[in-house]
Amino acid sequence: MEEYRMIEKDGKPVEYRLFTYENQDNGWTVRAIFNPESEEFSIRTDIGMLEFALIEFITDSFELFRSMVEERLARIVNDYYVDRKRNFSIILRNKGVPDVEWDDFLPESYKGFRRLIKPNDAVRIINGSYMILSYYDAATRSGLSLMYNLLRDDFFAERRVQNFPNLVHDFDTSSLKELEKALKKRLVPVLDTIAADRDKSLSE
Structure with missing residues (x-):
């Protein structure tokens, strides 16, 4: 789902959230963000006990980020977090x-x-x-x-x-x-x- 909102912590902006996919059954999320401090785009995954970035998506170029998301993210979400045996x-x-x-x-x-x-x-x-x-x-x-x-x-x-x-x-x-x-x-x-x-x- 699209979000387009800034997330703040202790009054300071920590990430601009572009969109989030959420698994309603287990609460896992995969979200696309822009980090205002590093000025980089990335994909972050939260599976409850652990949150981490998919390092292959980290870039400071929005055009490259959008291209990678369009070409690869849906497959990765399915293979990594849905049909995991793949x-x-x-x-x-x-x-x-x-x-x-x-x-x-x-x-x-x-x-x-x-x-x-x-x-x-x-x-x-x-x-x-x-x-x-x-x-x-x-x-x-x-x-x-x-x-x-x-x-x-x-x-x-x-x-x-x-x-x-x-x-x-x-x-x-x-x-x-x-x-x-x-x-x-x-x-x-x-x-x-x-x-x-x-x-x-x-x-x-």
Whole structure:
């Protein structure tokens, strides 16, 4: 949808929003912006637990930006965030990540956290990584995300409370089998801890 409006923070302009695509089911957005400070156009993606720029779209030329958006953005939105399996790396496939019956032990929701991503529908993010699991409470911007880095061949996790990030080491491994074991044993306790910290922050 078209917006054409300036977004301000603490009274200062931070981005001029040209348009936003929003997934009504999970609240994800892909937006086109102009940064008044850097004087650059870019596409920014917000998938709840992470927000990042698609670096291939960053330019200071509006004509080039418009051309790239018209030629490529619709396909990228579909492949990256809708029909995500189309964008799976052969490394991710060979690792076996899409093949596990994750629904057998990953709840769809828990203590206010909604599962927005599961490994069968992993999302390509940045720095050679996929987000393969995400539990998120949009109201408090809190949750847990689990990533797989293609270059390092390892799984790693991050928690957020009120959008403040911290690493979680309960799921650090390069073995898919060990990851399954860790998730079965540690997912609920980790979410319990995040929920307690989230609730504490709300009461302060």
